[in-house]
Amino acid sequence: MKIISVVGARPNFMKIAPFIHVVKKYNKINGNSIEHILVHTGQHYDDRMSKAFFKALNIPKADINLGIGSGSHAEQVGNTMIAFEKILLEEKPDWVIVLGDVNATLACSVTAKKLHIKVCHIEAGLRSGDEKMPEEINRLVTDRLSDLLLTPDTLSSENLRKEGVSDEKIKFVGNIMIDTLESNRNKAHKLNVAKIIESNLINGQNLIPRDFGIEQNSFALMTMHRPSNVDKKEILEPIIRFLLDKVTMDMPIIWPIHPRSQKQLQSFGLWNEVIASERLILLHPLGYHEMLKLNMISKIMLTDSGGLQEECTVLGTPCLTLRWNTERPITLRKNGGASVLVGNNITRIREEYKNTLKLNRTPDRPELWDGKTAERVLESILKAKI
Numbered sequence: 001m002k003i004i005s006v007v008g009a010r011p012n013f014m015k016i017a018p019f020i021h022v023v024k025k026y027n028k029i030n031g032n033s034i035e036h037i038l039v040h041t042g043q044h045y046d047d048r049m050s051k052a053f054f055k056a057l058n059i060p061k062a063d064i065n066l067g068i069g070s071g072s073h074a075e076q077v078g079n080t081m082i083a084f085e086k087i088l089l090e091e092k093p094d095w096v097i098v099l100g101d102v103n104a105t106l107a108c109s110v111t112a113k114k115l116h117i118k119v120c121h122i123e124a125g126l127r128s129g130d131e132k133m134p135e136e137i138n139r140l141v142t143d144r145l146s147d148l149l150l151t152p153d154t155l156s157s158e159n160l161r162k163e164g165v166s167d168e169k170i171k172f173v174g175n176i177m178i179d180t181l182e183s184n185r186n187k188a189h190k191l192n193v194a195k196i197i198e199s200n201l202i203n204g205q206n207l208i209p210r211d212f213g214i215e216q217n218s219f220a221l222m223t224m225h226r227p228s229n230v231d232k233k234e235i236l237e238p239i240i241r242f243l244l245d246k247v248t249m250d251m252p253i254i255w256p257i258h259p260r261s262q263k264q265l266q267s268f269g270l271w272n273e274v275i276a277s278e279r280l281i282l283l284h285p286l287g288y289h290e291m292l293k294l295n296m297i298s299k300i301m302l303t304d305s306g307g308l309q310e311e312c313t314v315l316g317t318p319c320l321t322l323r324w325n326t327e328r329p330i331t332l333r334k335n336g337g338a339s340v341l342v343g344n345n346i347t348r349i350r351e352e353y354k355n356t357l358k359l360n361r362t363p364d365r366p367e368l369w370d371g372k373t374a375e376r377v378l379e380s381i382l383k384a385k386i
């Protein structure tokens, strides 16, 4: 059997790692009966956004890199399709595996399907209901076309059934990202926080290394990169004001900043103020273990990332999700998870921030988030009768 797996952007890397390790194990026992080719579309290309994750998670270098890079969504998707089609015509795989909801997921599922190659979607069935999010469009199209839809939770399976997907295409396998979390927990635990800060600090800040006062439960951890939060000054500025005027008065904030958010802060003239704060620690995008370590010991998480909502649920980190909706309702406190939706309205953020500070860390373990999802993924592909 020949499989091509596709990755494009940072959140894909922690999802493909366990699958690659499971295929390797299977091949050892079964005489290399699976030929696996890893294709990187190149959407994320900075070392810190891409290469660092391959190294940390022991992912072999991609066999093929399409070198797509930055651009508008149409450019990224179009260029990926053109390049990926050539690979498919040459390699003729039995399966193409796509993950999550990034532009590579959409581009490669459409391309494979048009060439009558079977598509398997890992992390199928998530729905935010918000078609203004590029990721939602990517999910809808990919799920509509995929032959095998592997879901992380039963709510996602239900979403697919409601959309008319037949039962035999849906398989509830659990959350593959949690495989990565579980196998890297111990390594992350051993890291030193002062070292993480020192080695990732963005230049020009008024901070004295080793004097950050960072201990367990003494800081807020923050990430924010969604276009809906960072692309408009009238939305971004009040959030920055809240961070500087309120949160930093209570505790330091550590913010590993995404390139998009840094660019926007600079273009809106907010960068100098942010960088001047002694209590807002701006870091370059962190490696997998570094981020996991900070998440394990932070008092509170503020984020608009889907993956972090999930990791907070398993680690129990009280989380404010800076979005109005989520495709991952299983991570919400009302469903047993750790997060609450606060959107980008400051009154709401302020209120939930206050409530959340009173909470203690309470880890949750949704069904089949057990670190063994990759095995079920491979088993589902091997057994698929399509």
Ligand code: UD1
Pocket: 009, 010, 011, 043, 044, 045, 046, 047, 049, 050, 070, 071, 101, 102, 103, 104, 134, 135, 225, 258, 259, 260, 263
């Ligand atoms: C993408 C995903 C999003 C995911 C996020 C995680 C889509 C539609 N979105 O969004 O779901 O949560 O990745 O990071 O696929 N840039 C760099 N270096 C890089 C990569 C990007 O500087 O290595 C810059 C780009 O030039 C661009 C900005 O960051 O200006 C955004 O990058 P892009 O790949 O378009 O989307 P993300 O916002 O990262």
